[in-house]
Amino acid sequence: xxxxxxxxxxxxxxxxxxxxxxxxxxxxxxxxxxxxxxxxxxxxxxxxxxxxxxxxxxxxxxxxxxxxxxxxxxxxxxxxxxxxxxxxxxxxxxxxxxxxxxxxxxxxxxxxxxxxxxxxxxxxxxxxxxxxxxxxxxxxxxxxxxxxxxxxxxxxxxxxxxxxxxxxxxxxxxxxxxxxxxxxxxxxxxxxxxxxxxxxxxxxxxxxxxxxxxxxxxxxxxxxxxxxxxxxxxxxxxxxxxxxxxxxxxxxxxxxxxxxxxxxxxxxxxxxxxxxxxxxxxxxxxxxxxxxxxxxxxxxxxxxxxxxxxxxxxxxxxxxxxxxxxxxxxxxxxxxxxxxxxxxxxxxxxxxxxxxxxxxxxxxxxxxxxxxxxxxxxxxxxxxxxxxxxxxxxxxxx
Amino acid sequence: xxxxxxxxxxxxxxxxxxxxxxxxxxxxxxxxxxxxxxxxxxxxxxxxxxxxxxxxxxxxxxxxxxxxxxxxxxxxxxxxxxxxxxxxxxxxxxxxxxxxxxxxxxxxxxxxxxxxxxxxxxxxxxxxxxxxxxxxxxxxxxxxxxxxxxxxxxxxxxxxxxxxxxxxxxxxxxxxxxxxxxxxxxxxxxxxxxxxxxxxxxxxxxxxxxxxxxxxxxxxxxxxxxxxxxxxxxxxxxxxxxxxxxxxxxxxxxxxxxxxxxxxxxxxxxxxxxxxxxxxxxxxxxxxxxxxxxxxxxxxxxxxxxxxxxxxxxxxxxxxxxxxxxxxxxxxxxxxxxxxxxxxxxxxxxxxxxxxxxxxxxxxxxxxxxxxxxxxxxxxxxxxxxxxxxxxxxxxxx
Numbered sequence: 121x122x123x124x125x126x127x128x129x130x131x132x133x134x135x136x137x138x139x140x141x142x143x144x145x146x147x148x149x150x151x152x153x154x155x156x157x158x159x160x161x162x163x164x165x166x167x168x169x170x171x172x173x174x175x176x177x178x179x180x181x182x183x184x185x186x187x188x189x190x191x192x193x194x195x196x197x198x199x200x201x202x203x204x205x206x207x208x209x210x211x212x213x214x215x216x217x218x219x220x221x222x223x224x225x226x227x228x229x230x231x232x233x234x235x236x237x238x239x240x241x242x243x244x245x246x247x248x249x250x251x252x253x254x255x256x257x258x259x260x261x262x263x264x265x266x267x268x269x270x271x272x273x274x275x276x277x278x279x280x281x282x283x284x285x286x287x288x289x290x291x292x293x294x295x296x297x298x299x300x301x302x303x304x305x306x307x308x309x310x311x312x313x314x315x316x317x318x319x320x321x322x323x324x325x326x327x328x329x330x331x332x333x334x335x336x337x338x339x340x341x342x343x344x345x346x347x348x349x350x351x352x353x354x355x356x357x358x359x360x361x362x363x364x365x366x367x368x369x370x371x372x373x374x375x376x377x378x379x380x381x382x383x384x385x386x387x388x389x390x391x392x393x394x395x396x397x398x399x400x401x402x403x404x405x406x407x408x409x410x411x412x413x414x415x416x417x418x419x420x421x422x423x424x425x426x427x428x429x430x431x432x433x434x435x436x437x438x439x440x441x442x443x444x445x446x447x448x449x450x451x452x453x454x455x456x457x458x459x460x461x462x463x464x465x466x467x468x469x470x471x472x473x474x475x476x477x478x479x480x481x482x483x484x485x486x487x488x489x490x491x492x493x494x495x496x497x498x499x500x501x502x503x504x505x506x507x508x509x510x511x512x513x514x515x516x517x518x
Numbered sequence: 519x520x521x522x523x524x525x526x527x528x529x530x531x532x533x534x535x536x537x538x539x540x541x542x543x544x545x546x547x548x549x550x551x552x553x554x555x556x557x558x559x560x561x562x563x564x565x566x567x568x569x570x571x572x573x574x575x576x577x578x579x580x581x582x583x584x585x586x587x588x589x590x591x592x593x594x595x596x597x598x599x600x601x602x603x604x605x606x607x608x609x610x611x612x613x614x615x616x617x618x619x620x621x622x623x624x625x626x627x628x629x630x631x632x633x634x635x636x637x638x639x640x641x642x643x644x645x646x647x648x649x650x651x652x653x654x655x656x657x658x659x660x661x662x663x664x665x666x667x668x669x670x671x672x673x674x675x676x677x678x679x680x681x682x683x684x685x686x687x688x689x690x691x692x693x694x695x696x697x698x699x700x701x702x703x704x705x706x707x708x709x710x711x712x713x714x715x716x717x718x719x720x721x722x723x724x725x726x727x728x729x730x731x732x733x734x735x736x737x738x739x740x741x742x743x744x745x746x747x748x749x750x751x752x753x754x755x756x757x758x759x760x761x762x763x764x765x766x767x768x769x770x771x772x773x774x775x776x777x778x779x780x781x782x783x784x785x786x787x788x789x790x791x792x793x794x795x796x797x798x799x800x801x802x803x804x805x806x807x808x809x810x811x812x813x814x815x816x817x818x819x820x821x822x823x824x825x826x827x828x829x830x831x832x833x834x835x836x837x838x839x840x841x842x843x844x845x846x847x848x849x850x851x852x853x854x855x856x857x858x859x860x861x862x863x864x865x866x867x868x869x870x871x872x873x874x875x876x877x878x879x880x881x882x883x884x885x886x887x888x889x890x891x892x893x894x895x896x897x898x899x900x901x902x903x904x905x906x907x908x909x910x911x912x913x914x915x916x
Contacts, residue, residue: 121780122633122634122782122785123633125632125636126792129789129792133792160587162586162587163582164582170581174576175576178569178572178573183564183565183569183765184562184765186768188560188561188768189560189767189768222798223621223770223798223803224800226799228798229798230797230798231798234523236519238521238522252796255796256796259796260521260523327519367582367585368585369585369586370585370587370803370804370805371804371805372800372803382519383519387519387520387528388520390531394524394528398527398653399628399797399798400621400624400628401624401625402770404770405806406766406768406770407768407769407805408803
């Protein structure tokens, strides 16, 4: 009954489900407060102004305007508001025409990939990376080409990148700030990447689209700047999601930006808009689009301090205990070096101390684990003795 | 830049856009009240209790529960509520496990097709039909096999259907009540279709999935029953959308039902749930899922009388003027026979009288036009003299 393309997913999915079930089982046995689940990248900081926004749009918008069909690209007023907000923040020059509202960043990436990939085309990603990219690329029969991780800095290995670009390279996906490392690619890195891409485009006579997946853009700490890629490279598009910046991952709301500078820009905007319809989304959910407009106009965003406080506590403690991890400037993840080569073994040891983390092999980077600190400050506090014991068990403590 | 698969859409889309632009242009020139636009299947009857539902869930649900991630299949309580409502109405025996909440019916069809289609597999549809089905099937490299229309009744031609089922037939899509004809397939038709499918499954040793696309299920008039397909055929799945029954097409909310009786049922449910994630939807929008639960519990549905009154007025008038069309028992469409063979010519004549309708060739059924009566009663009243003049011009009047 099941299609050949879907079969490989079935086995993988069971592993993730098994982990989720294990967490639930442990909570039932030991009590929820005694299980330290750092496995899920699920925002935990409510943004109460979103509720005000919902009440406002429900009160002030006409029913059929608020809940009816609109252009497959989304409401023009919402897109224009976002465009102007981006222009103000990043000195860009977008209008509503450059934006397509999407069902989260996931469908944003899908409509871009569907618009450009022919079977056999290559899409470059940098390990460690969000492995759903594999699925999105395979949806359109593309091939993922993985650049190996620089485990010192977790910045993209640009020398290897340059050698792996071929005439078949159609796109490059970066995720900035990064899941799972929390690292932010700085301006120098983006500039160097752009220079390589431009050189290779000339060499092969091709267009290579740099897709920046940015659900964590707003989550950058200590004044770190996240460069806006369209300013550095002509064939750059951005996929954004409000899942993290407004703590509404269930609502599935985001957008893609396709600048006028992109080769064949009007055609790509047209194709991506049609793809939005054809993959089955049709349009981004309507009420939430209007909520986004309200939130931009009222400068609503998640309270970053909560995440930053969490980061400081857990990063400080873990490094003090002797764990090694990349500097987490953004997102809400730490990518911690496993004290043993096989990080799945480490995950099992951690589990004995009621600590749940995700193995790095789930992000194409074995030897590390991902720890999501989008949990309560109290959970982190309660978990620290467990981390200390784990460090002692491995002889990490200084 | 644009992928080969997307290129054919670009040309078609321009035609639809041209029509939309023409409507706007005419409204600007002649005044909106003097243009009779029957081209769009966009619900026009607000359901104010949906607003109450939104206010209720925003007030009573925890922020992160209401806007957070849940299972890719949707909230269990919402799915259970829908399952029980279906069981009560149709004597079925579903639990939440048989339901997957989807981003409208469009993504529901996509996740089913992605789960079952291998390249070259055949999907049978009955003309006239919603041509987006072509796009959905091609997303997974399937081939659409079209059964020619029975232009007397617009019921499916079952003799031709039987001859066109092959070993490669993986699915059959029906749309009941039907867009564009407004016809409802009755129980006898569904039973006969099921008997043919069972016979052919045995003959070829295959599983053939009957997919019933039912966004118009609640829109049936004069006590006409819309049979629930899973009661008549073991490999039947249902795709539903609340776009029409709650007048919220922009919100993108629906579900698929996969009964336990379907071959390999657990695997299909699993695959479709993963497909929901992989195509980029991840899950149906969360707040609106909870709104659906409220609406079921409070028995909220669109006021059918408005559409029925519209139907009676326009069907009565058009047949009186000498137009021919199938009996419109459901949805909000009339499928009217063009007085001339080339219905696009008829559309142009209608346009001269400020009447906008969609050519049947857009539904793989030339010689007819679709008229959407989800407009104000007053628009229909104002348009009748124009229809009368058109009928006179073609010498249809008795």
